[in-house]
Amino acid sequence: EDQVTQSPEALRLQEGESSSLNCSYTVSGLRGLFWYRQDPGKGPEFLFTLYSAGEEKEKERLKATLTKKESFLHITAPKPEDSATYLCAVRDTNAGKSTFGDGTTLTVKP
Amino acid sequence: DGGITQSPKYLFRKEGQNVTLSCEQNLNHDAMYWYRQDPGQGLRLIYYSQIVNDFQKGDIAEGYSVSREKKESFPLTVTSAQKNPTAFYLCASSISAAYGYTFGSGTRLTVV
Numbered sequence: 001e002d003q004v005t006q007s008p009e010a011l012r013l014q015e016g017e018s019s020s021l022n023c024s025y026t027v028s029g030l031r032g033l034f035w036y037r038q039d040p041g042k043g044p045e046f047l048f049t050l051y052s053a054g055e056e057k058e059k060e061r062l063k064a065t066l067t068k069k070e071s072f073l074h075i076t077a078p079k080p081e082d083s084a085t086y087l088c089a090v091r092d093t094n095a096g097k098s099t100f101g102d103g104t105t106l107t108v109k110p
Numbered sequence: 111d112g113g114i115t116q117s118p119k120y121l122f123r124k125e126g127q128n129v130t131l132s133c134e135q136n137l138n139h140d141a142m143y144w145y146r147q148d149p150g151q152g153l154r155l156i157y158y159s160q161i162v163n164d165f166q167k168g169d170i171a172e173g174y175s176v177s178r179e180k181k182e183s184f185p186l187t188v189t190s191a192q193k194n195p196t197a198f199y200l201c202a203s204s205i206s207a208a209y210g211y212t213f214g215s216g217t218r219l220t221v222v
Contacts, residue, residue: 031208032208041198041218043200043202043214043215043216044200044211044213046210046212046213048210049209087152087153089210096158096160096166097143097158097168098211099155100145100152100154101152102152103152
């Protein structure tokens with residue numbers, strides 16, 4: 001059974017204080033690993049797809065990396081508008097759907 | 111603009127009632143999904159459909175039903191058999207298994 005564990009559950013940062021979110025996963029064969037951003041009361045917004053170990057993707061202050069067992073979402077010099085819940089999901093090569101982690105809620109204080 | 115439309119945004123259900131949540135997409139995506147999200151938790155899969163007239167149960171299908179008569183539409187019915195239906199329901203679609211999902215804005219269902 002596919003499993004996704006995200007840590008920490010919550011993270012509070014000062015504006016400009018860089019940090020990383022972790023996503024550990026277990027799948028029989030990885031078809032893709034996905035990161036989403038979710039604002040309160042809204043649907044998740046797609047950020048990145050990573051397909052193989054060593055791959056990296058960047059978007060503004062966010063950078064996602066992938067190893068064979070985990071993925072990191074690095075946030076460089078965050079701003080208050082980066083405050084949200086970040087969700088990680090994996091797609092098994094034999095599955096027609098993604099399995100989600102419980103998310104990390106990021107709060108960035110000015 | 112292409113996207114997914116969920117309606118209504120808020121829905122109230124009385125005990126013993128069936129209610130139907132609408133999900134429509136104009137992205138020409140083959141696959142569609144229904145997830146449930148409870149406060150402070152991740153997304154749990156209810157049902158998914160990879161092609162028209164075919165769908166599969168997810169991890170928490172009991173008390174729910176779906177249909178996929180058209181590519182664009184994937185309505186979810188919450189039946190009276192679902193004992194704890196109060197939650198945030200999210201519909202999503204994807205063009206293929208290798209791509210991420212596009213989500214709707216969600217329907218918040220409350221039992222009154």
